[in-house]
Amino acid sequence: MNLPIxxxxxxxxxxxxxxxxxxxxPLPPHLQDLVRxxxxxxxxxxxxxxxxxxxxxxxxxxxRPGQPGxxxxxxxxxxVLRSLTASITAPNLWVKVCAPRAVIAPxxxxxxxxxxxxxxxxxxxxxxxxxxxxxxxxxxxxxVETVDKDGDGIIDCRVLHTAxxxxxxxxxxxxxxxxxxxxxxxxMIHTSAEHRRRGLGGLVMNxxxxxxxxxxxxxxxxxxxxxxxxxxxxxxxxxxxxxxAARIPPPADGTLRT
Numbered sequence: 001m002n003l004p005i006x007x008x009x010x011x012x013x014x015x016x017x018x019x020x021x022x023x024x025x026p027l028p029p030h031l032q033d034l035v036r037x038x039x040x041x042x043x044x045x046x047x048x049x050x051x052x053x054x055x056x057x058x059x060x061x062x063x064r065p066g067q068p069g070x071x072x073x074x075x076x077x078x079x080v081l082r083s084l085t086a087s088i089t090a091p092n093l094w095v096k097v098c099a100p101r102a103v104i105a106p107x108x109x110x111x112x113x114x115x116x117x118x119x120x121x122x123x124x125x126x127x128x129x130x131x132x133x134x135x136x137x138x139x140x141x142x143x144v145e146t147v148d149k150d151g152d153g154i155i156d157c158r159v160l161h162t163a164x165x166x167x168x169x170x171x172x173x174x175x176x177x178x179x180x181x182x183x184x185x186x187x188m189i190h191t192s193a194e195h196r197r198r199g200l201g202g203l204v205m206n207x208x209x210x211x212x213x214x215x216x217x218x219x220x221x222x223x224x225x226x227x228x229x230x231x232x233x234x235x236x237x238x239x240x241x242x243x244x245a246a247r248i249p250p251p252a253d254g255t256l257r258t
Contacts, residue, residue, distance in 0.1 A: 030240075031075070031241060032074045034074075034120060034122060034240060035058075035074035036058070036178060037183050037185070038120065038185055040176045040185075041176040041178070041183065042174075043060055045173070045187040048060055048061065054071075055073075056074075056075070056080060058072045059071050060072070067092055068090045069093055073095075073096070073097045073098065074098050075098060075099065076097050076098075076099035076103045081104065085109055086109060088248065090248070091251070092247055092249075094245050094247045095247065096223075096245045098242070098243055099244055101117070101244045103244075113247060113248075114244065114245065114246050115247075117226055117242060117243070118242070118244075119241070120223055120240045121229070121240060122219060122222075123220045123236055123237045123238065124218070124219055124220075125213045125220055126218065134210060136206040139199060139200075141161065142198075142200065144158070146208060148211065153174060153182075154172065154175075155184075155211050156170070156171075157169075157171045157173075157211075159195075168200055169191040169192065169204050170190055171186060171190065171205065173185065175216070181216060181219075183217055183220065183221055184215075184217035184219070184221075185222060186205065186208060186220060186221075189205065201231050202231060202234070
C-alpha cells in the first residue's frame, strides 16, 4: 500500500465531542496508514513483539518488567475506549489515541492519568526524481555517526563531543516495509542538557534520515513531544494529529501490583 503522505493534515484544534460522545466521523485513510506504519516501526525501534491489530487499533506486548504493553488507536471510538479501559487493571499499560485530551477524558474510568501532549507527524525525505539526501556534517567540536549494526534497517545515531568523548546527542530510527516505498520511524531522540541549542537534535534527525534514505526509505513518521514538535516543524515536518496517552499510574511507592 502506498503511503499517502501528501494528503492534507487533519485539523488538530480538537473541538471536544458533544456530551453524548456519538460515534466518530469516518477516519481519513491517510491517518490510518500513518498510525499503522508508525506502530510497526516503533516496535522495531524498541525490539518488542510485532503489533497485533485489535479493536480498530493495535496492541503491543513490550515484554518489559513494569510495562505490560500499550494500545494505539488512529481515532477515538467512545465505545471501544470505554470497554477497553474498563477491562484494564494493570498500571503502566498505556492507551494512545489520535485525538485531543478533551475527547478522551470523558470516556476514561476514574484514576487514570495523562502523559504530556504528543503529535503525529510526517515528512517526505526526497522526491523520487530529486537529488539524494546528503549526510550532514557535525558542527565544530562534535562528531556524528550512524550505524546499522545488524544490517536490518535499525539505525542508531550518536553525536560525540570530541574534546571529552561525551555522548552529546543520540537517536534511533527503523526502516519498515509496512508501506511501499518503505518509511522510516524515529524514536528516542535526545540531546544532553549541556549540549542543547547547538543544532544537535536536527543533526541527529538529518543523519538518521540520510542513512534511512540510502536504505530506500522515502518518508518519515514519528510521534513528537511538545519540545520535539517545534524542532521537527523547523525541519519541514507536517503535523497530522494530536496524540493523547493515558494509563493507570503505578502505586506511589513504585511497586507494581500484579
